[in-house]
Amino acid sequence: GGQQEEGTGDDYKLVLKLSHVFSPAEQLTKSxxxxxxxxxxxxxxAIEIQTFPQAQLPAYKEGVEQVVRGxxxxxxxxxxxxxxxxxxFKALYAxxxxxxxxxxxxxxxxxxxxxxxxxxxxxxxxxxALDYIYGFRNLITKKVITTPADLNGMKIRTPGSxxxxxxxxxxxxxxxxxxxxxxxxxxxxxxxxxxEGSEFTNLGTKVYEGPTKNVANTRHILGTCGVYISTxxxxxxxxxxxxxxQEEFTKGADEMVSLLKSxxxxxxxxxxxxxxxxxxxxxxxxxxALAPLYKEQDGMTPGIxxxxxxxxxxxx
Amino acid sequence: MNLLKKFTQNFEVVFSGFFLLIxxxxxxxxxxxxxxxxxxxxxxxxxxTTAFIWSVFVGAAxxxxxxxxxxxxxxxxxxxxxxxxxISIIINFMMIIINSYxxxxxxxxxxANKLKRTPVxxxxxxYVNLAITVGFGLMxxxxxxxLVIEIRLFTNRESQKEETEA
Amino acid sequence: xxxxxxxxxxxxxxxxxxxxFALIAATLxxxxxxxxxxxxxxxxxxxxxxxxxxxxxxxxFFIMVGEIMNYSGISSSLMKMxxxxxxxxxxxxxxxxxxxxxxxxxISGSANADAAMQSKILVPEMTKRGYGKAFSTAITAAxxxxxxxxxxxxxxxxxxxxxxxxxxxxxxxxxxxxxxxxIALMVAVNLISKKRGYLPTRExxxxxxxxxxxxxxxxxxxxxxxxxxxGIRFGVFTPTEAGAIAVLFCTVVGAFFYxxxxxxxxxxxxxxxxxxxSSVVLIIIAASVFGQYMSWERIPHQLTQxxxxxxxxPWLMLIIINVMLLFLGMFLEGGAVxxxxxxxxxxxxxTMGIDVVHFGLVLIVNIMIGGITPPFGSMMFTTxxxxxxxxxxxxxxxxxxxxxxxxxxxxxxxxxxxxxxLPNLL
Ligand code: NA
Ligand code: NA
Numbered sequence: 001g002g003q004q005e006e007g008t009g010d011d012y013k014l015v016l017k018l019s020h021v022f023s024p025a026e027q028l029t030k031s032x033x034x035x036x037x038x039x040x041x042x043x044x045x046a047i048e049i050q051t052f053p054q055a056q057l058p059a060y061k062e063g064v065e066q067v068v069r070g071x072x073x074x075x076x077x078x079x080x081x082x083x084x085x086x087x088x089f090k091a092l093y094a095x096x097x098x099x100x101x102x103x104x105x106x107x108x109x110x111x112x113x114x115x116x117x118x119x120x121x122x123x124x125x126x127x128x129a130l131d132y133i134y135g136f137r138n139l140i141t142k143k144v145i146t147t148p149a150d151l152n153g154m155k156i157r158t159p160g161s162x163x164x165x166x167x168x169x170x171x172x173x174x175x176x177x178x179x180x181x182x183x184x185x186x187x188x189x190x191x192x193x194x195x196e197g198s199e200f201t202n203l204g205t206k207v208y209e210g211p212t213k214n215v216a217n218t219r220h221i222l223g224t225c226g227v228y229i230s231t232x233x234x235x236x237x238x239x240x241x242x243x244x245x246q247e248e249f250t251k252g253a254d255e256m257v258s259l260l261k262s263x264x265x266x267x268x269x270x271x272x273x274x275x276x277x278x279x280x281x282x283x284x285x286x287x288x289a290l291a292p293l294y295k296e297q298d299g300m301t302p303g304i305x306x307x308x309x310x311x312x313x314x315x316x
Numbered sequence: 317m318n319l320l321k322k323f324t325q326n327f328e329v330v331f332s333g334f335f336l337l338i339x340x341x342x343x344x345x346x347x348x349x350x351x352x353x354x355x356x357x358x359x360x361x362x363x364x365t366t367a368f369i370w371s372v373f374v375g376a377a378x379x380x381x382x383x384x385x386x387x388x389x390x391x392x393x394x395x396x397x398x399x400x401x402x403i404s405i406i407i408n409f410m411m412i413i414i415n416s417y418x419x420x421x422x423x424x425x426x427x428a429n430k431l432k433r434t435p436v437x438x439x440x441x442x443y444v445n446l447a448i449t450v451g452f453g454l455m456x457x458x459x460x461x462x463l464v465i466e467i468r469l470f471t472n473r474e475s476q477k478e479e480t481e482a
Numbered sequence: 483x484x485x486x487x488x489x490x491x492x493x494x495x496x497x498x499x500x501x502x503f504a505l506i507a508a509t510l511x512x513x514x515x516x517x518x519x520x521x522x523x524x525x526x527x528x529x530x531x532x533x534x535x536x537x538x539x540x541x542x543f544f545i546m547v548g549e550i551m552n553y554s555g556i557s558s559s560l561m562k563m564x565x566x567x568x569x570x571x572x573x574x575x576x577x578x579x580x581x582x583x584x585x586x587x588x589i590s591g592s593a594n595a596d597a598a599m600q601s602k603i604l605v606p607e608m609t610k611r612g613y614g615k616a617f618s619t620a621i622t623a624a625x626x627x628x629x630x631x632x633x634x635x636x637x638x639x640x641x642x643x644x645x646x647x648x649x650x651x652x653x654x655x656x657x658x659x660x661x662x663x664x665i666a667l668m669v670a671v672n673l674i675s676k677k678r679g680y681l682p683t684r685e686x687x688x689x690x691x692x693x694x695x696x697x698x699x700x701x702x703x704x705x706x707x708x709x710x711x712x713g714i715r716f717g718v719f720t721p722t723e724a725g726a727i728a729v730l731f732c733t734v735v736g737a738f739f740y741x742x743x744x745x746x747x748x749x750x751x752x753x754x755x756x757x758x759x760s761s762v763v764l765i766i767i768a769a770s771v772f773g774q775y776m777s778w779e780r781i782p783h784q785l786t787q788x789x790x791x792x793x794x795x796p797w798l799m800l801i802i803i804n805v806m807l808l809f810l811g812m813f814l815e816g817g818a819v820x821x822x823x824x825x826x827x828x829x830x831x832x833t834m835g836i837d838v839v840h841f842g843l844v845l846i847v848n849i850m851i852g853g854i855t856p857p858f859g860s861m862m863f864t865t866x867x868x869x870x871x872x873x874x875x876x877x878x879x880x881x882x883x884x885x886x887x888x889x890x891x892x893x894x895x896x897x898x899x900x901x902x903x904l905p906n907l908l
Contacts, residue, residue, distance in 0.1 A: 329753055
């Protein structure tokens, strides 16, 4: 790396580039800008985090790759991408694991996840946060869905990622990966019968204006972002600044989760006023259908799923 | 030797064309399946784009071989022929540096992150990234060939001139 | 702010190194020598991610369609149809030239492909019938700028992706500017032909009977643009998939209905498609690789800030943007300009309350005019190099058409209600 000068004291300066895929209007973008601003202020300009929304810089797997390769870079991504390096993360983000945001937040603070973070550090990934939560993804369809059988033969749009496709397929749907840019017209024109996404997406992108008026509260995927920095870069930062950076990213996540909780009720009400109907689903039937995805994969810690379920049961 | 030459002459176009046809076919088949059976193939997008990447990088080498890449010669045309020939030699030399450097970087790129996998098919990213190595490797070879030919032409002409002057 | 990559690009560019390699070399130099805090080999991420975009596949598909059309009788069938409709007008063949580009625009989106094809087929025909060679070349170049504006078009898709605008809205939005360009050029042709006495190919308008007979013969060729639009509209396929379906359609029509397409044509079709696709897509990749340097240096960010000083006056802002784009369009390939400029400008115009779809149409019309403007326009190079007309002679003939198209640009820019009427229906 180049833009930093080694040493402590007043002349220390590090420029980090923070990249994510969210648009300027979304809460995650605002949160990241705020965190960057606070860190700049509290370190008296020593740690400058430049934020780049909308994948202007490498994002998704390429963002994590920058971190792994030791770039002066902060990647803010879905934690399932860490699964390429520490397979246990794939288990943590298996579908329908969590029934509330609190369950997940609490789990990330327990030793089981702390151990996973330590494994990530061995791969060069320092995890600064895992809980920039932006909502559960639910099914948004033309007809009411309560069981996996209801999804039979329905084309549901997913992002072009294997985990989403596998999830929707296991749930009983015909997973149809489409770029987001083509999704709304595909729903309008009947190329697909529905999509999946959070209530914030539903409202923000006006999905409710189309023919898909039913939302089944499957909570099948937890939408969350983690914050990652290279361990190499992290170790070079003076201790005093490290604690400030860590504190501010933790604080930013806490604030985003409380904001999310307070806003979600209003968003649901607003959607209902536009004629959107919400329904609960037969969770056990879906979890049964998803059982094949709770199977251990290569490289996972033996019994990882049982351990996670045991932790979650202890909270319920 | 001749047979080998003939094969390498058409290899890039055949290879690139093969991948282009894969791209076109999987997209067509996907539309037909979705229309007839209401169910598309989830892997089409990644297969189509991966085949396309191979087609483009190897195709770029084919296009380079026949000097099909667009450049602006409006300024260089103003110079006398001898200067133009020298510029052309310098450019070929730079093309060798650029292409071989990319080829070298691609080997680092592939080695450094063996754990990365593609998003849909979940296969090693190597199968995609190797297209860069192959494409720019071939272009390096062509650039070297062009350089040798041009230097030979240039020096031949110079010595001819000297002979006629003498 | 590090600007040496921009200087490197300029130097390499004018030393006649291929454009794509100039952009790549400058970016590599930046990521290798400028202490940017990331390993240089990671720039190769951008080579892969920029090329692995599904919508980008529209490029090879529509280039292939253009190639197949030339061997399948579809191009000539469309030309006959255009002749029946416009042959009675002053400068009949020149009018055919304009209308044919507009109709072809409904099928393919490449101005350079259109310009190349018509330079080969139409210009010799025109000179045979007494039109000036430079004039014929100029109208061929000018009208080729229509093809990318009429949907479907790669530029319309690329812009929609960058601006996160609806592809469907961009597509339907392209019709009005495209048709206005067609009308403007036809009026210009009419005025020039009157002055020079370029004669119609026939005395009167074709009788309805002849039109219907030709319509029956051309029906398969005409089905293609309609089929594409309807197919997208009714959800049979996405705009990208439409390209692949068009390949299939042209092949079937050429082989079984016009019976002109033969097996022996396939190697040449594939070969030409690969050459055009690879060189065009490599420029697109190189432009986005270069864009990575610009993002890394926060140049869009800084440019946005400085353009913001004009944000009080959208009028003035649009004029500045118009002039800047015309200039860039003269130097760079249209798609490359779009990729470099759109991400910089879209955030600015959004904050000013300008509609992204409207702005996209302004942008594309603007860049296409740049493409026919001397001394560097890319379609000018394409047509002149095929017809062997010198750039000097071309300049004397192109200016009336540039003026006609600039009038359209002004209308499209400053009377948004005209162009936004159709997209707002969606
Ligand atoms: Na034309
Ligand atoms: Na078009």
